[in-house]
Amino acid sequence: MTPFSRINEVNPIASARRMLEGMRLAVAGVLALVGLLAAGCGSGGVGQTGTSATGGGKSISLAAADFSFDPSKIQIDQTGTYTIQLTNNGGTGHALEVEGQGIEEKTDTINPGDTTQLTVEITKPGTYEFYCPVDGHRAQGMEGTLTLGSGGGSGGTGTDTGGSGTNTGGGYGYGSG
């Protein structure tokens, strides 16, 4: 037995107490942090990611040409507010009108090279028609359909994962402008 070993017998108890104190504080801190995080997620994180894989948020890109739309068929699987980004790649003025399931929205006519947006509330499953309302253009082929699949009712779950990961795609990748 050396004095050194006696000190060692005492110290572990004291330091163990100190450790317990520290752990209690640390646990309290972690709990507080988790609470903050949970509160933060609750207010902001309403799932918007279900359809983001297709276009970035709920944005749909649509190009008008003389005389067609690309794409002419749009499939979505969730209700919600969609912003259609219309680009006029044609040589004359075009516009966009969306109609069906009780909604009817249209843009102004835009010049060649211009872009505009149309925001539509898609709340019911079914088929929505879209077309160019400029004289005679629809008859020449400027029409298409937007379809909300019937399986979308429960789509609101499972959206927690994509929050930050899927935003990178963006919806604005026009090569030609």
Ligand SMILES: [Cu+2]
């Ligand atoms: Cu047109």
